Amino acid sequence: MSTTSSTPPTPSKSVTARALSVLGAxxxxxxxxxxxxxxxxxxxxxxxxxxxxGELEEGGFLQRDSSNYYSLGIKLWExxxxxxxxxxxxxxxxxxxxxxxxxxxxxVQLAVIDGLDAVYVEKLTNVVDVPVQSRIGSRIPLHATAxxxxxxxxxxxxLIDEVVELPLAxxxxxxxTGKRALLRELSNVRDRGYAYSASEYLPGAVAIAxxxxxxxxxxxxxxxxxxxxxxDIEQCYAALQEACRGFSARLNELKAAGQSF
Amino acid sequence: MSTTSSTPPTPSKSVTARALSVLGAxxxxxxxxxxxxxxxxxxxxxxxxxxxxGELEEGGFLQRDSSNYYSLGIKLWExxxxxxxxxxxxxxxxxxxxxxxxxxxxxVQLAVIDGLDAVYVEKLTNVVDVPVQSRIGSRIPLHATAxxxxxxxxxxxxLIDEVVELPLAxxxxxxxTGKRALLRELSNVRDRGYAYSASEYLPGAVAIAxxxxxxxxxxxxxxxxxxxxxxDIEQCYAALQEACRGFSARLNELKAAGQSF
DNA sequence: AGAAAGTTTTTCACTCAATGAAAAAGAAAC
DNA sequence: GTTTCTTTTTCATTGAGTGAAAAACTTTCT
Numbered sequence: 342m343s344t345t346s347s348t349p350p351t352p353s354k355s356v357t358a359r360a361l362s363v364l365g366a367x368x369x370x371x372x373x374x375x376x377x378x379x380x381x382x383x384x385x386x387x388x389x390x391x392x393x394x395g396e397l398e399e400g401g402f403l404q405r406d407s408s409n410y411y412s413l414g415i416k417l418w419e420x421x422x423x424x425x426x427x428x429x430x431x432x433x434x435x436x437x438x439x440x441x442x443x444x445x446x447x448x449v450q451l452a453v454i455d456g457l458d459a460v461y462v463e464k465l466t467n468v469v470d471v472p473v474q475s476r477i478g479s480r481i482p483l484h485a486t487a488x489x490x491x492x493x494x495x496x497x498x499x500l501i502d503e504v505v506e507l508p509l510a511x512x513x514x515x516x517x518t519g520k521r522a523l524l525r526e527l528s529n530v531r532d533r534g535y536a537y538s539a540s541e542y543l544p545g546a547v548a549i550a551x552x553x554x555x556x557x558x559x560x561x562x563x564x565x566x567x568x569x570x571x572x573d574i575e576q577c578y579a580a581l582q583e584a585c586r587g588f589s590a591r592l593n594e595l596k597a598a599g600q601s602f
Numbered sequence: 603m604s605t606t607s608s609t610p611p612t613p614s615k616s617v618t619a620r621a622l623s624v625l626g627a628x629x630x631x632x633x634x635x636x637x638x639x640x641x642x643x644x645x646x647x648x649x650x651x652x653x654x655x656g657e658l659e660e661g662g663f664l665q666r667d668s669s670n671y672y673s674l675g676i677k678l679w680e681x682x683x684x685x686x687x688x689x690x691x692x693x694x695x696x697x698x699x700x701x702x703x704x705x706x707x708x709x710v711q712l713a714v715i716d717g718l719d720a721v722y723v724e725k726l727t728n729v730v731d732v733p734v735q736s737r738i739g740s741r742i743p744l745h746a747t748a749x750x751x752x753x754x755x756x757x758x759x760x761l762i763d764e765v766v767e768l769p770l771a772x773x774x775x776x777x778x779t780g781k782r783a784l785l786r787e788l789s790n791v792r793d794r795g796y797a798y799s800a801s802e803y804l805p806g807a808v809a810i811a812x813x814x815x816x817x818x819x820x821x822x823x824x825x826x827x828x829x830x831x832x833x834d835i836e837q838c839y840a841a842l843q844e845a846c847r848g849f850s851a852r853l854n855e856l857k858a859a860g861q862s863f
Numbered sequence: 864a865g866a867a868a869g870t871t872t873t874t875c876a877c878t879c880a881a882t883g884a885a886a887a888a889g890a891a892a893c
Numbered sequence: 894g895t896t897t898c899t900t901t902t903t904c905a906t907t908g909a910g911t912g913a914a915a916a917a918c919t920t921t922c923t
Contacts, residue, residue, distance in 0.1 A: 355909075356617040356881065357654060361661040364681060372684050377899055386883050391901070393618060400622040409890095409900080413685045415716060420625060421682020422739040423633050424674045432737065439728040443704060455676060467700040476693065478683040616880070617910065638870055647912050652872065670871080670919095865923090872917070881909075890899070 359385060363393050364402065364413070369476075373410040426453060430561060431462045433595065434553075434588055438465055438563070441584040445577045447567040452481070452488040452550075453560070454496065457504060459489040462561070474543060484509050484523050485516045487538040487550035488562040494530040495552050495559035501527065515540045535578065536564075545569050549578055551585045555592045563588065620646060624654050625663065625674065630737070634671040687714060691822060692723045694856065695814075695849055699726055699824070702845040706838045708828040711811075713742070713749040714821070715757065718765060720750040723822070735804060745770050745784050746777050748799040748811035749823040755791040756813050756820035762788065776801045796839065797825075806830055810839055812846045816853045824849065 354362070366374055366382040376394060380387045394411060397403040401416030421427060434451050442449040442465045451463040458480035475481055483489035483504055493504055501524075509518040517523050530536045535551040550564035563585050565577045615623070627635055627643040637655060641648040655672060658664040662677030682688060695712050703710040703726045712724040719741035736742055744750035744765055754765060762785075770779040778784050791797045796812040811825035824846050826838045 355657055357621045357657040358661065359881095360618045360621060361658075361663065365661075367681070367684055369684060369689075372686070372689060375899075376901095387900075388883055388885095388902090389881085392881080396616060396618040397622075400619065400626075402622065413681055415685060415687055415721075417678065418682040418685040418687050419739050420628070420674055421679040421685075422737075423628055423630060424676060424679040424682075425633070426676055426679050428630075428633060435726070436728050439700075439703065439726060442700065443728065460676075465696070465700060467697050467704065476683075478680050618881095636870075637872095648871075649873090649912055649914095650910085653910080866921105867923095868919105868921075870917100870919070872915105874915080875913100876911105878907105878911085879909100880907105880911100882905105882907085884904100886901105886903080888899105888901070890897100892897070893895085 359383075359389065360393050360397060363390060363397060364417075367411075367413050369478075373406075373412045375409055375411070379411065426460075426462055433591055434463065434561070434563075437584045437588045437591075438463060441563070441565065441580055442467065444580040445565055445567075445572060447565050447572050447577060450488060450550075450564045450566065452492065452562050452564070454483070454492040454500075455480075457483065457507070459483055459486065459492050459562070482510060482512070482542070484518075485512050485538075485542040486564075487536040487548035487566075488564040490526060490530050490536040490538065491550045491552050491562040491564075492559060494527040494536070495554075512542050513540050513544050517541065535581070536562075547574070549574065549581060551581050553585050553589050553592065555589070555596055560592065561588075620644075620650065621654050621658060624651060624658060625678075628672075628674050630739075634667075634673045636670055636672070640672065687721075687723055694852055695724065695822070695824075698845045698849040698852075699724060702824070702826065702841055703728065705841045706826055706828075706833060708826050708833050708838060711749060711825045711827065713753065713811075713823050713825070715744070715753040715761075716741075718744065718768070720744050720747060720753050720823075743771060743773070743803070745779075746773050746799075746803040747825075748797040748809035748827075749825040751787060751791050751797040751799065752811045752813050752823040752825075753820060755788040755797070756815075773803050774801050774805050778802060796842070797823075808835070810835065810842060812842050814846050814850050814853065816850070816857055821853065 362383045362385070363379055366379045374382065376390055377387060379394065380390045383390065394403055398405055398411070398414070401414045403411050404414040405411050430453065431451065438449050438451060448464065448466045450461055452459045452461050459482070461475060461477050461479050461481065464475070464477055481489060483493045493501060505520050505523055509523065510516070511518045517526055535549055537549050539547045545568055546566055548564050548566040550562050552559050553561040553563060563581060565581050567577070623644045623646070624640055627640045635643065637651055638648060640655065641651045644651065655664055659666055659672070659675070662675045664672050665675040666672050691714065692712065699710050699712060709725065709727045711722055713720045713722050720743070722736060722738050722740050722742065725736070725738055742750060744754045754762060766781050766784055770784065771777070772779045778787055796810055798810050800808045806829055807827055809825050809827040811823050813820050814822040814824060824842060826842050828838070
């Protein structure tokens with residue numbers, strides 16, 4: 342019964358929040374930072390960063406190289422591997438993805454939904470010199486990619502409504518940017534059971550994606566991308582379907598057998 | 603007289619150290635924990651853990667499911683991907699590993715040295731139902747595995763001396779446990795340019811491994827394992843050599859071109 | 864069903880650990 | 894050489910973190 346305005350009573354930053362913001366200063370574009378760079382990036386006084394960074398290094402969350410640059414520590418990587426998205430998804434998916442890659446010879450991807458984005462959990466390419474567009478961990482739009490559309494199509498109506506109302510960025514001339522058009526496409530995806538996207542995000546990239554269900558709810562999406570229409574889509578689709586079926590079955594099997602999540 | 607206490611590793615510490623120890627309570631064996639479990643594992647009072655866990659959740663480092671279980675958050679996974687071991691090694695290695703896996707059909711692995719252990723950075727198997735012995739992130743002994751022996755063989759003399767003096771655990775009857783025998787084997791590895799290990803760690807597992815150099819110093823080791831001697835070792839070896847050469851070349855190329863680390 | 868045991872959340876007075884300005888010590892740039 | 898920038902140390906101040914205890918919930922047992 343609080344009639345008080347929802348003013349967040351959090352003007353100050355706790356020590357923990359500060360420590361996390363030190364870690365947050367690192368990004369794909371800035372994977373290496375000096376003390377003073379961290380200080381500037383976070384707005385925290387150098388002396389404070391000095392102490393916090395020291396403690397984080399102590400714990401293995403940061404590491405410091407010979408030229409006084411910090412980067413994120415190996416402990417952080419190890420902990421990331423304990424995350425459900427890795428241990429309960431990518432690890433189980435891997436054999437299926439490998440086989441799918443083996444059969445199709447194309448780029449294969451696994452994505453989940455997080456918030457209002459799709460996130461690549463795994464991505465396999467055997468082309469060495471490919472200009473990497475998006476890496477594992479990248480966030481990509483739900484409306485403009487095959488995996489995104491699949492993830493969205495089978496999500497709760499509430500989420501669909503929310504995304505549909507968002508301003509839909511136009512990445513290429515083929516990107517779906519209209520609310521009605523997107524809703525129609527999502528409906529198509531559900532009818533077909535898979536998504537097909539040609540040049541909606543990256544020109545020249547043709548992708549198909551299919552859903553992975555656990556207990557009837559969508560858990561992830563698998564996709565196959567090929568550039569410049571090299572591959573036989575029919576064949577890719579068959580392989581994709583098989584991979585998704587196998588993966589779904591495995592997840593459900595583990596869920597039934599395993600005690601938790 | 604052992605001071606047996608189930609909470610030894612938590613003398614009074616800084617806030618940051620406490621927060622990190624909350625994260626540290628999670629492991630491969632206990633990827634999900636309740637508040638009170640964390641409290642017991644860390645030796646911190648529940649009220650303290652309550653606050654810290656709340657802040658870590660706020661920052662995306664922990665997540666809480668419907669049944670009040672905490673697990674490590676997606677943010678942690680994302681940050682792990684920014685770590686050099688991932689972005690500067692596994693990501694670049696991946697196409698070569700995939701191709702190696704494709705050619706040999708066997709389990710393929712990439713490992714680095716960290717402290718006195720080898721750590722698996724990547725491991726590819728396309729067999730679905732394999733009883734997973736060691737996963738990505740696992741630490742494995744330097745003296746008893748092919749990748750470990752390669753990593754050690756090309757390390758600094760100081761490190762070799764240190765490892766050689768350690769008590770060398772005997773995993774199978776074929777494990778090298780003697781100091782002199784290990785030194786001799788390392789010498790063999792250097793002479794041959796690769797390591798060959800049969801049932802030294804896991805009975806029935808035959809592995810070969812080769813080094814990956816950057817600027818003349820060893821950076822990682824690639825290996826191929828096959829169980830029950832199914833594969834043609836000669837063929838595997840050729841493929842392995844090619845993968846390592848390609849990968850080394852790519853790393854050196856990037857190092858020369860790229861600005862840093 | 865109710866009681867008992869366990870877990871999560873809130874409260875609050877105390878106090879100790881975190882703070883950051885400033886100065887010292889090092890590096891690098893000019 | 895001087896200047897400019899960065900890292901590290903010091904230290905008086907204080908407010909953020911603390912944890913015992915009680916309240917609020919949940920689960921388990923009889």
